[in-house]
Amino acid sequence: MKNIKKTILLLLPLFFLNGCKIPTFETKEAQTALPQTFSTQKIAAQANIATLGWKDYFQDSLLIALIDTALSHNQELNMRLQEVLIEQNEIQARKGEYLPFVSLRAGAGVEKEGRYTRLGAVEENLEIKPDTHFPEPLPNYMFGLYASWELDVWKKLRNAKKSAALRYLASVEGNRFFITTLIAEIAESYYELLALDNLLKIIEQNIKLQENVLQAIKLEKEAAKVSQLAVNRFEAQYLNTQNLQYQVRQEITVIENKINFLMGQYPQPIRRNALVFDTLQVRAEAIGAPAQLLTQRPDIKQAELKLAAAKLDVQVAKAYFYPALSLDAGIGMQAFQPALLFNLKSLLFNAATNLAAPLVNRNAIQALYKNANAKQVQAVYYYEQTLLNAYLEVCNQLAQVENFNKSYELKNKEVDILMQSIGISTNLFRAARADYMEVLLTQREALDAKIELIEIKRKQMQAKVNLYRALGGGWN
Template sequence: MRFLPALLILLLAAGCRVAAPSGPVTSPTSPQTFAPTQTDTLSAGLLPWRQFFRDSALVGLLDTAMRQNLDVRIAVQRVEVYQAQYLARRGALFPTVSAGGTTGLDHYGLYTMTGVGNFDTNLSQNIDGGQRVPTGLTPDYFAGLRSSWEIDIWGKLRSRRRAAYLRVLSSEQGRNLVITNLVADVARAYYELQALDSQLATLERNAKLQEEGLRLIRIQKQAGRVTELAVQQFAAQALRTESLAFETRQRITETETNINQLLGRYPQTIRRTPLRPTQELPANIMVGVPATALLRRPDVRQAELELRATHADVDAARAAFLPSLTLTPYVGLNSFSASQFFNPSSVVYGVLVGLTGPILNRAQVRADYRQAVAGSYQGYYRYQQALQAGFREVVVGLRGLENYRAAADLRAREVAQLRSAVATANELFVAGYASYLEVITAQRSVLDAELNLATARQAQLLQSVNLYRALGGGWR
């Protein structure tokens, strides 16, 4: 019997051994620069969105979105949930104290230790009448304080608290990610709306020119210079332009509705400035060094914090194999006589010390440990995914910004050439050196080129927004 406590401790220690998990397969290191010619050291992602976007109408829309967007409000409440979980984990480090009272009635058999003991007690000459125990039904009254406190010897509770705290920080980065995406979505929809306005203005202007051309071709038909086929070709082209205008108006309505939903309000007219032919980008785009630029992205920060939280989960799961030391003190009033309940002699107190640990059936503990290790691996791979996705988005954004800028310049020159071609075709047609088909082709070509020019300018603006988001901007 003297060696029984030592034997129990050895059994607990034998059941506590668990190997540390092997590390996940490492991914290749990221390049030192986003592009061979990139030498900027300051990233545009550091700029707040109020400074990055120079359009006052867009800034006003973004300000409304920050106050009313439902996704942002949901993200804020998600942070509240994780903060509550952190408070619960932190509270587990402190003792719990509860006040309560119990009342019970017990009937002990004649051949039970308690029954025999009560019978012998009542026969003792050392007790008075108030200390005699009822032998039929024995009451038991208790009122007082009970406490339970698990001593965190191995850091299990501290690891859980750390994991909860890191998830609070991760949820805050998740909220920043929602804001970043919201800024990008509103800006993209706004520039799309500007481009649609420009396309609609182009269609309406060309529609008027084509109506005037149709009127003149009808006059020339009456003079016998052209046939009915020419009139039909001009009329068909005017109808095509009018149908494109209606389609564009529908797209404008859909885009305005989308913006209003992002702003957390019901459909209404969106105030915006027109898309200027020489409209500049929101700000000078600089990207900086990948090692610092990518770590400013909310999704990368969120993945990093979640990875650290999973490491704390693994530490807590490993500590679960070790014995737990629990103190259970109590103090209060306890008596089998209601009349003596409030007697100072009825005061009782004590403490119970418990040491428990898994020995035989450890399936649940092992399952929790394996789950924590797998979660740690997942967190590491998600972190690598976030880094790779961020690097890809920045590289694509940089290339796209250069390519779309060159495409917009070339399409502007194309529009200028085709406008000159339309004027030349009209002059040659009046002089009888060109057919009406050449005039129609020139008009259709310039219309398509003007629409494509608006699309190219839109793509250039959208690419700048995408690059700004890829660099971690928008949530400040």
């Protein structure tokens, strides 16, 4: 025992000196400072629409029903929930690694030593009883408890468990961010459906209007007041407008199926009220201060948790350079006959302490440590990028709300003027005071202006939805 102790004392300095030879890297800290206000703000406010629940924000019973269905049946969301459970199980796995492992063992076997070996020679000359030689082959029966425990001196295992816990929390935040995105995607598609319904209605109204004008032009042609060219031009425009309705119907089908897919169901009509589209209002919302993004946006919190986990992973990788101390112990019964198995003389036990550290060929450990450092730096850049992206998204949506509100007002006035012009041009044409081309161009300009007006309204609603998403609303 004295020699063993001396050997351990002599080797300990080597273990620790070896552990000190660890590569060094430059660390990088995340820059979390955000501007005091968003680009369109003069003074940051505390009120924030992101704190509203999505049912309070949208306030449309049909849209709320669609979102409710999607939150229950969307396949990707359900897959992500399983990912959260997997990450939760990883915590349990990492926790088990720094607790003692105890196992129950039992076995039976037969052993035959070579005669010209040390044990074989002993067996050949050993007599158990007079005129009875050592059994050949020798049976072996045993059972017992065995335990092993790695003492977490350098917190390698505990840090791995903490890292797993942080990744689990990050997966929860990632799931929340997906919920926010899913709600926004359904709402945006829903408003797009309303826009297409209104666009189809306008096209159908123009088809009836152009049909009436075409009949009038044909009567004018029969009266020799216009040529066949006028009839052909009006008829070509009439056919072109008819063709537009089928393009819009196809877009409606695609958007309906997109919503059905998000709700996890096969194609079926999407309930909606197209009449409310014109009455929808988009105003400048309470957006709070940029610093609130840090606590409200799930993707930012997810990036922050992943960064914290990456820092712990560096500590875990670093601990592999240090000596690992483990305890092994066992107690049980062993005999070559079942009848002797429960005899006290068959009792065996052992206990051992192991100290191990890498001395030569540490390439794998060094690569693990280098990768952990690189991933930590990578996590810093990802966190900073997520912050920047979140801030810019809010700025873009704020600008879109403001600009398209002004654009809608002007375009609405343009539509009113052109609608008046259609009646004026038609009356002038019938009184032979205007050319048929004026009627044709006025109709075309009015239809284009109406289509543009609906598109602007759609972009307004898109900005309303995306501003809520950009601020981190929806998951709560």
